[in-house]
Amino acid sequence: MRSQLITARAAATFEPVGRSVATARAFVRDTLQGWGFSDVVDDAVVLTSELVTNAVVHAGTAADVLCLRYPASVRIEVADHYPEREVPLHEGDRVSHPDREGGRGLILCSALASRWGVEYAPTHKQVWFQLDLPERPAGTRAAGPALPLTSLPLTDSQVRVAVIQVDRDGVISGWNEDAQSLFGHSPQQVVGKALGDLTAWPQTPGTGFGLAEALRLSRWEGSYGLRGADGKVQPVYGSHLRVRDSSGEPSTVCLLVRDHERAVLQGGPLRGSAQDPAQADRSKTTTDPFEVFIGSPAPDDLDSLLQRTVERARDMLDGDAAYLLLATDDETELEVRASTGLPAARQRFARVPVEAGTGRYGSARMPAVHEDLIAAPGAVPLLAGTGMRSVVTVPLKVEGRLTGSLGVAAESPGRYSNEEALRLQFAADRIALAVESARLTELERLRRGSLSFLVEASDLLAGTLERDQTLALMAQMTVPTLASWCAVYTIAEQSEPELAFVLHEDEDRIDGLKALLSRIAPPSPDPTPGARVWTAPSDAAHSTALRASLRSLGLAEAGRPATGTGAHATASAVGGETVVLPLVARNRVIGMLTLGKPSDERFRQEILELAEDLSRRAALALDNARLYSERTAISQSLQRSLLPPELPQIPGVEVEVIYQAAGEGNEVGGDFYDLFPIREGCWGFAIGDVCGTGPEAAAVTGLARHALRLLAREGFGGPAVLERLNAAILDEGARSRFLTLLYGELWPQEDGSALLKVVCAGHPLPLRLRQDGTVEPAAEPQPLLGVLEDLELIEQTVQLEPGDVLLCVTDGVTERREGSRMLGDDGLAEVLAQSTGLTAGAVAARVQRAVERFAADAPSDDMAILAMRVPELQ
Numbered sequence: 001m002r003s004q005l006i007t008a009r010a011a012a013t014f015e016p017v018g019r020s021v022a023t024a025r026a027f028v029r030d031t032l033q034g035w036g037f038s039d040v041v042d043d044a045v046v047l048t049s050e051l052v053t054n055a056v057v058h059a060g061t062a063a064d065v066l067c068l069r070y071p072a073s074v075r076i077e078v079a080d081h082y083p084e085r086e087v088p089l090h091e092g093d094r095v096s097h098p099d100r101e102g103g104r105g106l107i108l109c110s111a112l113a114s115r116w117g118v119e120y121a122p123t124h125k126q127v128w129f130q131l132d133l134p135e136r137p138a139g140t141r142a143a144g145p146a147l148p149l150t151s152l153p154l155t156d157s158q159v160r161v162a163v164i165q166v167d168r169d170g171v172i173s174g175w176n177e178d179a180q181s182l183f184g185h186s187p188q189q190v191v192g193k194a195l196g197d198l199t200a201w202p203q204t205p206g207t208g209f210g211l212a213e214a215l216r217l218s219r220w221e222g223s224y225g226l227r228g229a230d231g232k233v234q235p236v237y238g239s240h241l242r243v244r245d246s247s248g249e250p251s252t253v254c255l256l257v258r259d260h261e262r263a264v265l266q267g268g269p270l271r272g273s274a275q276d277p278a279q280a281d282r283s284k285t286t287t288d289p290f291e292v293f294i295g296s297p298a299p300d301d302l303d304s305l306l307q308r309t310v311e312r313a314r315d316m317l318d319g320d321a322a323y324l325l326l327a328t329d330d331e332t333e334l335e336v337r338a339s340t341g342l343p344a345a346r347q348r349f350a351r352v353p354v355e356a357g358t359g360r361y362g363s364a365r366m367p368a369v370h371e372d373l374i375a376a377p378g379a380v381p382l383l384a385g386t387g388m389r390s391v392v393t394v395p396l397k398v399e400g401r402l403t404g405s406l407g408v409a410a411e412s413p414g415r416y417s418n419e420e421a422l423r424l425q426f427a428a429d430r431i432a433l434a435v436e437s438a439r440l441t442e443l444e445r446l447r448r449g450s451l452s453f454l455v456e457a458s459d460l461l462a463g464t465l466e467r468d469q470t471l472a473l474m475a476q477m478t479v480p481t482l483a484s485w486c487a488v489y490t491i492a493e494q495s496e497p498e499l500a501f502v503l504h505e506d507e508d509r510i511d512g513l514k515a516l517l518s519r520i521a522p523p524s525p526d527p528t529p530g531a532r533v534w535t536a537p538s539d540a541a542h543s544t545a546l547r548a549s550l551r552s553l554g555l556a557e558a559g560r561p562a563t564g565t566g567a568h569a570t571a572s573a574v575g576g577e578t579v580v581l582p583l584v585a586r587n588r589v590i591g592m593l594t595l596g597k598p599s600d601e602r603f604r605q606e607i608l609e610l611a612e613d614l615s616r617r618a619a620l621a622l623d624n625a626r627l628y629s630e631r632t633a634i635s636q637s638l639q640r641s642l643l644p645p646e647l648p649q650i651p652g653v654e655v656e657v658i659y660q661a662a663g664e665g666n667e668v669g670g671d672f673y674d675l676f677p678i679r680e681g682c683w684g685f686a687i688g689d690v691c692g693t694g695p696e697a698a699a700v701t702g703l704a705r706h707a708l709r710l711l712a713r714e715g716f717g718g719p720a721v722l723e724r725l726n727a728a729i730l731d732e733g734a735r736s737r738f739l740t741l742l743y744g745e746l747w748p749q750e751d752g753s754a755l756l757k758v759v760c761a762g763h764p765l766p767l768r769l770r771q772d773g774t775v776e777p778a779a780e781p782q783p784l785l786g787v788l789e790d791l792e793l794i795e796q797t798v799q800l801e802p803g804d805v806l807l808c809v810t811d812g813v814t815e816r817r818e819g820s821r822m823l824g825d826d827g828l829a830e831v832l833a834q835s836t837g838l839t840a841g842a843v844a845a846r847v848q849r850a851v852e853r854f855a856a857d858a859p860s861d862d863m864a865i866l867a868m869r870v871p872e873l874q
Contacts (some may be wrong), residue, residue, distance in 0.1 A: 007070065007647055009066065009067065010027075010031045012065050014058040014065065016057075016062055020638050025239045025455075025554070028044050032074060038134060047573050048076060059080040059081075062081060064079040064124075065750070073130050076129045076131075077126055077128040078126070079127075081606075106118070113131060156261070156707060160178040162255070163256075166215055168249070168251065170194050171189050171790070172192065172193055172194070175190050182228075182234070187750060195215075200224060214240060216242070218241075219241055221239045221240070223237050223259055223752050230570060235259035236257065236258060236260070238255065239254075241255075242255070269801065303338070305438050306324050306435065307775075309324055310340050313406055313408050314408055317423070319341075319409055319410050320341050320409075321383075323406075324406050325341060327405045329605075333351045334405055336351075336352075341409075351605075352381055354402065364395055365395050367394045367421045368393045369417060371415075371416070371417075371694050373388060380407070389410065391407055391414040392424055393406065393407035393426070394421060398433055401438070406428045435840050453610065457477050461474075464621075470625045471501040474501070478531070479504065479616065484596060485502075486504075488500050488591060488592070488594070491525055491590055492743070499522065500591070502514040502517065516541055516574065517537065525582065526582060528582070529582070533576070536578075538574060538575050541575060542575060573762075575598060576602065577601065578594065578597070581612055582619075583622060584719070585620050593611070612668075620715040624659060638698055642698060642702055642705060643673065644676065648683065652870065653746065653870060654756055654870075655840060656841040657864070658845070658863075660864075662858075670700075672701045672705055673685075673687045673688075673866055676709055676712075681747060681748070682747055684709070684712045684744070684746070685866065686742065687810060688739055688763065689739070689810045690737050690742035691738050691739070696735055696737060697737055703725075708721060716746075718744065719793040721789075722743055724793055726784060737786060741761045742761070743759050744756050744757065744759065752871075752873045753799055753801050753802060755797065755799055756779060758798055759779070759780050759793050759796070760779040760781060760796075763784075765779055765781060765825070766779055768800070768804060769796065769807065769836065770803075771802075771803035771836065771845075774833075775829045775832050779796050805832070807832055808865075809863075812862050812864070816855060828850075831846060840869040843869065844867040
């Protein structure tokens with residue numbers, strides 16, 4: 001029974017906003033990594049993301065996250081403050097679909113967590129899950145049983161551990177006496193040289209992993225060769241540790257022993273241990289055949305196991321090369337995962353079909369021996385052009401299912417017969433189960449990492465509705481995680497694909513890549529799901545590089561266009577495998593996501609599957625951004641159509657209007673204004689606010705603005721204009737919206753004053769500022785429009801003397817809030833009182849600044865300000 005003593009805790013509360021989900025994930029990730037619980041970080045982040053989403057998005061409340069550390073597990077609790085919620089795991093007797101929003105977090109808990117549960121309280125609901133760690137005795141990283149002396153690993157009489165220190169550039173800076181004894185080089189001979197000059201590094205297929213990468217890792221262990229003073233390569237087992245000195249300069253300390261003495265650094269039994277005859281006889285019946293072939297201890301990760309396998313197979317049959325391929329899930333293709341003795345270009349996840357031809361030797365499901373490949377060209381595509389003449393291949397099978405293929409090749413013909421095939425098949429049968437187990441473990445790790453990646457990607461894509469930003473995110477999420485370069489094509493309705501965004505992991509290659517893709521025809525918009533190979537970029541790049549080479553030799557064809565100096569670099573950057581994934585949203589291809597690798601590199605099947613999942617999410621995000629942009633453009637165009645195109649010049653009166661729409665521009669606001677000539681010497685002005693936003697409000701706004709102009713120019717006075725407008729609004733029925741409106745007529749006078757006739761229907765009252773600083777309402781409140789059928793309004797007359805100002809605003813000004821405070825009519829009057837002597841434009845600008853500075857947040861309501869001023873007499 002494990003102890004339930006809590007050894008550490010961390011808690012945080014997240015507000016009910018969308019960005020809280022990403023913040024909660026970062027909090028859990030940082031907390032668990034700080035506790036050293038990296039084994040369960042990915043699972044914990046995925047579960048926390050789902051549960052916090054349920055709280056802040058679906059429940060609409062704050063989420064409390066509590067992390068509890070136990071000696072051998074971690075418990076995470078997520079609580080919301082909306083208790084009246086059922087557990088949405090089942091509907092009747094049927095389990096909910098995992099793609100549904102409701103219950104998905106609990107389904108994930110049941111799949112990933114060691115234990116989980118739901119607890120209810122009067123004020124909140126809490127979901128918790130617990131993730132267990134492997135048993136680790138306190139203070140112990142690894143331990144083995146006490147063994148008889150005869151079972152201990154066999155070493156030389158004096159074990160020598162070479163200590164080599166390498167600086168940040170891979171140059172040897174330290175070389176101890178044991179290193180000199182093992183390899184024959186004195187410190188004076190090697191210090192200052194690159195370690196790579198002495199190293200025979202094993203080929204690591206598909207990852208591009210080499211000595212330089214190993215030296216940059218924080219820790220690394222494995223086998224390679226070191227060339228001694230006699231020119232021979234000595235197999236060694238190394239343990240590397242990345243350190244830094246007091247000044248912060250990094251270096252790598254390499255501990256090396258002879259390969260057969262690896263137990264000194266590994267701490268496990270080795271092949272070659274001394275045994276007495278009796279013990280040896282007993283071991284014949286207990287030795288694991290897998291360990292006989294692979295050696296003990298066996299590598300604990302898939303890549304190391306596969307690499308050890310091909311090396312042992314090559315040595316067992318005295319071959320010049322060996323390779324191992326793993327089958328895809330549908331058993332139609334084999335993917336190169338390990339090789340030795342073959343060019344690097346043959347290692348990077350190249351794929352070959354399982355059924356390469358007709359007959360017994362055309363299928364990877366059966367053992368095959370080719371005595372001379374020259375007599376059977378194309379029989380083994382993987383070995384074409386390598387100089388290998390004879391080859392033996394055998395299948396790896398688990399429970400009758402093809403899981404891979406193992407091959408050994410030689411440069412001379414006739415090296416292998418059925419006897420070698422039987423020996424290799426026996427070895428393949430011994431290792432097939434271990435390889436499949438390691439492969440499944442790797443797939444599970446990749447699956448969990450992919451799930452975490454997709455959660456983060458979905459959150460980023462959901463965080464923006466800008467088209468250009470969505471395109472940039474799509475590329476940045478794929479490079480360099482999934483591919484070396486990425487190009488996104490977009491397709492508008494009834495148009496050809498257009499190159500929209502290009503990204504390369506090396507920024508210096510972006511311009512050359514963009515120019516290359518612009519010169520070739522885009523891929524066809526095929527809606528078929530999945531990745532398909534596209535060879536055009538690679539072919540075009542190599543063709544361009546070839547022309548550049550011919551031109552440098554003076555052999556170019558006349559009339560050919562000049563080629564940039566970066567042709568060879570571009571060809572190398574895009575010379576590998578290129579795939580195209582359709583971006584399908586709402587049953588329409590809206591674009592294509594193109595991913596590419598550099599020369600001689602290919603994509604792993606798991607990466608292509610992850611890219612396909614990402615493309616589906618990216619397509620929806622891109623289409624949502626397109627729809628949002630179209631809606632915003634329509635709304636802004638409609639908004640502009642509801643406002644006058646320009647203000648008329650009124651002799652003897654200064655006029656200034658400020659209009660500011662709230663929000664992100666995707667909704668039509670209800671505030672409007674107008675200023676227009678009615679007849680000679682008379683101008684009409686209006687400022688109003690329709691209840692609500694959107695198309696319904698826009699319809700009433702358009703009706704009001706155009707009806708005002710039409711009725712006023714027909715000779716109706718202010719009350720008659722508004723009474724008829726009220727009837728028209730009520731005629732709209734269910735589509736009607738009530739309207740507050742200030743309408744008036746402006747008559748400039750010969751003595752420099754101005755006469756105003758005003759009707760205020762439910763609108764904030766206009767304010768008059770006199771020259772002495774006095775502020776007073778210029779009208780009386782009356783009923784708003786769109787509510788009462790029998791509406792009787794009266795007109796009020798105001799005389800503006802020279803220097804006076806009339807200020808008209810919408811409620812976006814007077815109802816500006818900061819917590820419980822509101823600007824209000826009194827606050828507006830106070831601002832206006834301090835504006836004596838200012839022009840109409842300056843008065844409107846001062847009011848706008850006062851509204852913006854009243855609260856820290858941006859205004860949440862539309863705002864219209866109309867200021868009219870009669871200048872002083874000169």
